[in-house]
Amino acid sequence: MNTMKKYWLVLSPDTFIWLKGENGLLYQSVNHTQVPFKNVGTIKSLAGQLDDIDNLYRVELTEEMLQQPEVNGWVRQIVDKQCGRLLENNGTGNRPASMKPVLKLQDGVKYYEWLHRQGIDGCVIQNLHEVVFYLNGSASGDDVLHRQLVYPSTTDAVADREKVIRFVKESKVSPFLSKLSLAGNLLVFPHLEEMAEELQAICPVKLYITVEDALNGLPQLKEWADKLSVQILVNDFPSLEMLLDANGWCAGLQFTLVVTSVQTYEAATGIINKYGLEHVELVPAYTGENLPFFEDCIYPDAGELAGVSLSKKDIFIRQTLNVTDFGKLYIEPDGKVYANLDNAPLGMIDDSPHDLVYKELTEGHSWLHIRDQEPCRECVYQWLCPSPSNYERVIGRPDLCKMAMGNEA
Amino acid sequence: MENLKISSKDIAYNLVHLPQLVFEVTDACNLRCKYCGYADLYEGYDKRENLKFPFHKAKLLIDYLHVLWQENECGGVVEPVSIGFYGGEPLLNVPFIEEVIAYLEGLPPVGKKFHYNMTTNAMLLDKYMDFLVEKEFRLLISLDGDKEGQGYRVDAAGRNSFDRVFANICLLRDRYPEYFDKFVMFNSVLHNKNSVESIFHFIKNTFGKEPSISPLNNSGIRKDKVEEFQRTYRNYAQSIREATNCEALKTEMFIKEPGTKLLLDYIYNESGNVYYTFNHLLNSSKHLSYSPPTGTCTPFSKKMFVTVKGRILQCERINHEFALGYISDKGVELDWDKAAQQHNGYVFRYERQCRSCAHRKACSQCVYQIDDIQEETTKCNSYCSDKQAEQMNTYCMAYLDRHPELYRRILKEVVVRG
Ligand code: SF4
Ligand code: SF4
Numbered sequence: 145m146n147t148m149k150k151y152w153l154v155l156s157p158d159t160f161i162w163l164k165g166e167n168g169l170l171y172q173s174v175n176h177t178q179v180p181f182k183n184v185g186t187i188k189s190l191a192g193q194l195d196d197i198d199n200l201y202r203v204e205l206t207e208e209m210l211q212q213p214e215v216n217g218w219v220r221q222i223v224d225k226q227c228g229r230l231l232e233n234n235g236t237g238n239r240p241a242s243m244k245p246v247l248k249l250q251d252g253v254k255y256y257e258w259l260h261r262q263g264i265d266g267c268v269i270q271n272l273h274e275v276v277f278y279l280n281g282s283a284s285g286d287d288v289l290h291r292q293l294v295y296p297s298t299t300d301a302v303a304d305r306e307k308v309i310r311f312v313k314e315s316k317v318s319p320f321l322s323k324l325s326l327a328g329n330l331l332v333f334p335h336l337e338e339m340a341e342e343l344q345a346i347c348p349v350k351l352y353i354t355v356e357d358a359l360n361g362l363p364q365l366k367e368w369a370d371k372l373s374v375q376i377l378v379n380d381f382p383s384l385e386m387l388l389d390a391n392g393w394c395a396g397l398q399f400t401l402v403v404t405s406v407q408t409y410e411a412a413t414g415i416i417n418k419y420g421l422e423h424v425e426l427v428p429a430y431t432g433e434n435l436p437f438f439e440d441c442i443y444p445d446a447g448e449l450a451g452v453s454l455s456k457k458d459i460f461i462r463q464t465l466n467v468t469d470f471g472k473l474y475i476e477p478d479g480k481v482y483a484n485l486d487n488a489p490l491g492m493i494d495d496s497p498h499d500l501v502y503k504e505l506t507e508g509h510s511w512l513h514i515r516d517q518e519p520c521r522e523c524v525y526q527w528l529c530p531s532p533s534n535y536e537r538v539i540g541r542p543d544l545c546k547m548a549m550g551n552e553a
Numbered sequence: 554m555e556n557l558k559i560s561s562k563d564i565a566y567n568l569v570h571l572p573q574l575v576f577e578v579t580d581a582c583n584l585r586c587k588y589c590g591y592a593d594l595y596e597g598y599d600k601r602e603n604l605k606f607p608f609h610k611a612k613l614l615i616d617y618l619h620v621l622w623q624e625n626e627c628g629g630v631v632e633p634v635s636i637g638f639y640g641g642e643p644l645l646n647v648p649f650i651e652e653v654i655a656y657l658e659g660l661p662p663v664g665k666k667f668h669y670n671m672t673t674n675a676m677l678l679d680k681y682m683d684f685l686v687e688k689e690f691r692l693l694i695s696l697d698g699d700k701e702g703q704g705y706r707v708d709a710a711g712r713n714s715f716d717r718v719f720a721n722i723c724l725l726r727d728r729y730p731e732y733f734d735k736f737v738m739f740n741s742v743l744h745n746k747n748s749v750e751s752i753f754h755f756i757k758n759t760f761g762k763e764p765s766i767s768p769l770n771n772s773g774i775r776k777d778k779v780e781e782f783q784r785t786y787r788n789y790a791q792s793i794r795e796a797t798n799c800e801a802l803k804t805e806m807f808i809k810e811p812g813t814k815l816l817l818d819y820i821y822n823e824s825g826n827v828y829y830t831f832n833h834l835l836n837s838s839k840h841l842s843y844s845p846p847t848g849t850c851t852p853f854s855k856k857m858f859v860t861v862k863g864r865i866l867q868c869e870r871i872n873h874e875f876a877l878g879y880i881s882d883k884g885v886e887l888d889w890d891k892a893a894q895q896h897n898g899y900v901f902r903y904e905r906q907c908r909s910c911a912h913r914k915a916c917s918q919c920v921y922q923i924d925d926i927q928e929e930t931t932k933c934n935s936y937c938s939d940k941q942a943e944q945m946n947t948y949c950m951a952y953l954d955r956h957p958e959l960y961r962r963i964l965k966e967v968v969v970r971g
């Protein structure tokens with residue numbers, strides 16, 4: 145009679161298992177611990193069985209297996225980090241079971257396509273959450289920054305105010321529309337305030353203006369800031385200091401400080417401390433010449449990846465959609481509409497928001513752009529890393545990550 | 554919970570996006586089913602008076618909605634609106650149905666696409682099938698299985714309706730096979746003359762369709778009829794257990810099997826792995842549409858039901874005392890504020906229980922189905938303590954352990970629509 149003890153190893157329903165060739169990773173999404181491992185030998189076979197959804201996240205282990213040092217160490221880590229449990233299999237049929245964290249998104253793009261074929265599309269527009277209107281360009285605009293964050297370009301084109309209003313009215317059918325952004329040299333856009341107030345009645349409006357433009361119309365800016373939310377875009381720090389010196393007030397203003405090097409980072413934090421600035425975000429940007437700084441900013445290193453604290457839902461979101469782009473449309477002064485300014489336009493401002501949203505969801509490359517390309521596809525950190533960003537597009541090279549292909553696993 | 558109360562704005566939103574408008578076309582019927590809502594087993598329904606819905610009132614209601622839809626029309630957006638015809642037996646008032654459809658289809662477009670549905674006993678199907686097929690009616694045919702199972706669906710003279718109904722359904726299938734395939738479904742009532750197995754197999758083997766089977770409605774039973782009700786009633790789960798090959802039947806029925814249905818609800822509500830839409834997944838809860846306490850839908854978020862006498866309700870399954878408005882000869886009398894208040898008044902009666910109930914996040918209890926809702930001492934009998942919830946979880950996981958493939962199948966194959 146075989147009296148060898150048997151066990152069940154069962155993973156917790158909050159633990160993800162990712163297997164990529166010889167690398168494996170367990171990630172516990174409640175206590176945020178990780179168990180990286182070599183996916184070889186007995187462990188490979190056990191991990192493979194755990195990964196099979198029909199096995200209900202459990203696998204049978206024999207005493208003999210548990211005596212193998214690698215398996216033992218692996219199981220101990222799993223238990224210690226609460227990624228799973230080890231139970232004696234006493235043959236009573238009381239097997240443990242768990243539901244592997246696999247997302248079911250019931251009504252995704254396929255459902256929208258199905259509805260579309262029936263001639264009904266009502267709910268697609270609900271995915272529109274934010275529209276960014278560039279009303280004009282600015283002498284202090286920057287065409288490279290324009291592709292990376294909300295920042296005016298240098299164009300001479302000017303948006304058609306009636307079309308902007310019509311577009312917003314047609315968008316408001318989305319109960320999820322929660323932000324309208326107006327960007328450009330707003331001080332010279334005719335009747336800006338009237339328009340912003342009309343739009344504000346539909347959905348909260350935010351104005352984006354460069355610090356250089358802001359300096360040309362401080363009294364006007366103060367009036368706006370009393371009624372609307374205003375974001376000052378700063379790529380030129382001396383101008384920011386001028387604004388802060390010239391101005392007893394900055395309550396109600398929010399700031400985006402563009403950081404392109406270690407020096408600009410230090411300058412930015414210096415100003416924040418000196419003036420006690422609140423409501424500030426520091427945004428790294430690529431200038432075409434700062435690749436090393438930039439790589440450090442966008443690609444996570446081993447330490448950052450080990451410290452990730454994402455919930456199960458956060459991971460499902462990263463597996464499904466682009467966290468930065470999803471739900472946003474950008475409209476240039478010439479009327480071209482984009483889901484992301486680095487991709488081809490989806491259509492024109494004269495098109496219905498509904499049709500544009502449908503097009504992006506079914507044919508576009510932005511809202512659903514997830515980290516599923518080389519080398520990330522083959523990396524166990526695929527879903528712990530942030531959604532792919534415009535920065536990666538601007539640099540034009542997806543393969544700069546040092547972690548790629550398990551270099552550090 | 555104050556912020557979860559609804560207001561006239563929610564009512565307005567729901568009306569603008571009304572998914573279903575259902576007319577009680579007539580309260581007359583050509584059958585005398587023993588367990589029918591109009592039969593004397595139940596309390597609280599209008600007595601059957603052989604009335605027909607007057608078209609001019611339907612027109613007033615359609616005009617009222619059309620104005621709202623027009624005011625809120627948005628380019629490119631086409632929302633489906635299902636127009637339902639309910640009875641009695643709706644085919645006893647086909648001229649009304651024809652008029653309503655002609656009127657709807659003659660209106661200027663307002664970003665709505667209408668489609669039609671009907672529940673029928675199929676007695677008059679031979680006479681009207683061409684019209685139903687032309688308009689692509691989604692047809693739900695009531696059939697309780699084979700001749701014996703159909704034994705409570707009798708005509709005025711007490712004769713079993715099976716032969717006529719069956720012949721009519723076969724005629725529809727033979728004459729319009731494609732339509733039959735795409736648009737026809739069956740529902741059956743379970744009672745002591747049939748069983749889940751007999752119904753399921755009869756309809757599946759004969760028509761290639763899986764019926765929805767429901768037990769008798771056990772709310773609102775007249776006190777003097779309780780014994781008769783109990784004789785007629787058959788328990789769903791027990792009926793499956795009594796099947797010749799219970800496990801095979803369960804597999805075949807998939808989510809129509811109550812154990813699998815429980816597991817489905819558990820996976821949908823408790824696993825944290827199921828999301829309905831992108832917005833649901835992103836769940837900035839401020840974005841998410843209003844989610845009421847209890848499982849009661851907010852008025853008109855699912856449908857509007859209008860009785861043959863012109864009362865406006867939020868669905869056909871609830872007692873007429875919960876009417877929210879009515880159609881007079883002059884127009885639609887529907888006070889949005891009052892409707893919202895009335896709804897809040899009923900739903901918040903259970904607030905204290907709901908606060909500590911394990912079902913509160915995914916409750917499926919409609920308060921209008923609670924028999925003593927009008928009493929001061931009313932209680933929700935579906936209340937679930939944490940301990941009961943734990944037992945339910947254990948039960949579901951044990952069930953899953955016996956049928957491990959169901960997790961994958963439920964994630965991959967199932968779609969749940971409200
Ligand atoms: S290769 Fe891709 S997924 Fe892996 S760590 Fe780098 S960026 Fe993240
Ligand atoms: S039964 Fe209740 S919850 Fe269901 S549709 Fe009717 S009113 Fe709404």
Ligand code: SF4
Binds near residue numbers: 912
């Ligand atoms: S089941 Fe629970 S949450 Fe639902 S109505 Fe009853 S007490 Fe409230």
